[in-house]
Amino acid sequence: xxxxxxxxxxxxxxxxxxxxxxxxxxxxxxxxxxxxxxxxxxxxxxxxxxxxxxxxxxxxxxxxxxxxxxxxxxxxxxxxxxxxxxxxxxxxxxxxxxxxxxxxxxxxxxxxxxxx
Amino acid sequence: xxxxxxxxxxxxxxxxxxxxxxxxxxxxxxxxxxxxxxxxxxxxxxxxxxxxxxxxxxxxxxxxxxxxxxxxxxxxxxxxxxxxxxxxxxxxxxxxxxxxxxxxxxxxxxxxxxxx
Numbered sequence: 001x002x003x004x005x006x007x008x009x010x011x012x013x014x015x016x017x018x019x020x021x022x023x024x025x026x027x028x029x030x031x032x033x034x035x036x037x038x039x040x041x042x043x044x045x046x047x048x049x050x051x052x053x054x055x056x057x058x059x060x061x062x063x064x065x066x067x068x069x070x071x072x073x074x075x076x077x078x079x080x081x082x083x084x085x086x087x088x089x090x091x092x093x094x095x096x097x098x099x100x101x102x103x104x105x106x107x108x109x110x111x112x113x114x115x116x
Numbered sequence: 117x118x119x120x121x122x123x124x125x126x127x128x129x130x131x132x133x134x135x136x137x138x139x140x141x142x143x144x145x146x147x148x149x150x151x152x153x154x155x156x157x158x159x160x161x162x163x164x165x166x167x168x169x170x171x172x173x174x175x176x177x178x179x180x181x182x183x184x185x186x187x188x189x190x191x192x193x194x195x196x197x198x199x200x201x202x203x204x205x206x207x208x209x210x211x212x213x214x215x216x217x218x219x220x221x222x223x224x225x226x227x228x229x230x231x232x
Contacts, residue, residue: 039157045206045223089157103149103161103172104221 002027004094006107013082014115020067021077021110023092033095034068034075035104040088048090051075053097079112087114119143122207122224129197130232137192137227139207146211147171148190149221150182153204162205165190197231204228 004025013019025034036048051059051068058066063083067076079086089111093104120141129135141148149172150162163182164172170182179195190207207224 043204043226043228045208045226047220050220091159103164104151104159105161106159109157109159 002029002032002094002096002105004092004105004107006090006092006110008110009108010111010113012113012115013079013086015082015084017082018078018080019082019112021079021090021092021112023075023077023107025073025075025092025094025107027073027094027096029096031097033097034066035093035095036064036066036075036077037091037093037106038086038088039091039109040085045091049077082114084114084116087112120207120209120222120224122205122227124227125225126228126230128230128232131197131199133197134193134195135197135229136194137205137207137229139190139192139224141188141207141209141222141224143209143211143222144188145209145222146187147209148184148187149208149210150190150192151206151208151223153206153226155203159206163190163192194229197229199231202229202231 032053034051038046038048049061049064063080065078089109091109092107123138147166149164153159162176165184168184181193184190204226206226208221210219210221
C-alpha cells in the first residue's frame with residue numbers, strides 16, 4: 001500500500017526567508033501524481049502545487065517550488081520569501097494514475113508558523 | 117459561486133443520534149469524495165463516487181452510508197453516532213477519476229462534527 005510521510009510535525013520561518021518542507025512516499029508504481037495542499041486556520045484545503053511523476057522538471061508556482069527526487073521517493077516543498085499568510089498546515093499527497101482509485105493519500109501534515 | 121459546498125459547517129449532537137451532511141458541487145465533475153480529518157489533522161479517504169456509482173469504500177463502519185442522488189451531490193448519513201465520530205468531514209470533487217491525472221480535487225469547507 002502507498003504511504004506518505006511528513007517527518008516534520010512543525011516548522012517555523014522568519015518572514016521573507018525560505019523554508020523547505022519534507023515529504024517522502026512509498027509506492028511500487030512508476031507513474032503517479034504528487035500534490036501539496038495548504039490548510040489555513042479557516043480549514044479550507046487549497047492546492048499549492050502538483051507534480052506528475054513522469055516529468056523530470058520540478059514544478060514551480062510563483063514562490064512555491066518542489067524538489068522531486070523520484071529515485072529517492074522524495075517530494076519537498078520550498079517556500080521562498082515567506083509571508084504571514086503562508087502560515088498553515090501543509091499536506092503532501094499522493095495519487096495513483098488511472099484505475100478507479102483516484103483518491104488522495106495524505107501525509108500527516110506539517111504546521112508552518114511564520115514569524116514577523 | 118461556491119464550487120463545493122457542504123451543509124452544515126458545524127454539527128453538535130448527542131451520542132446515538134442519526135445525522136446527515138450534504139455536499140453539492142457546481143463544477144460539473146464526475147467524481148466526488150468524502151474524507152475524514154481526525155483530531156490530529158490526519159486526512160483519510162472514506163468514500164468515492166463516480167457518476168453516482170460507489171468506487172471506493174474504505175474500512176468505515178457501516179453506520180456511515182453515502183448517498184449520491186445525482187453526480188452533483190454526495191451526502192453522508194451517519195447512524196448511531198459515537199464519540200469517536202467527532203472529526204471534520206470534507207467533501208471533494210474532481211473531473212473523471214479514471215483518467216484524472218493531476219486534476220485538482222476541489223474541497224468543500226468541511227463540516228466539524230462534535231458528538232457529546
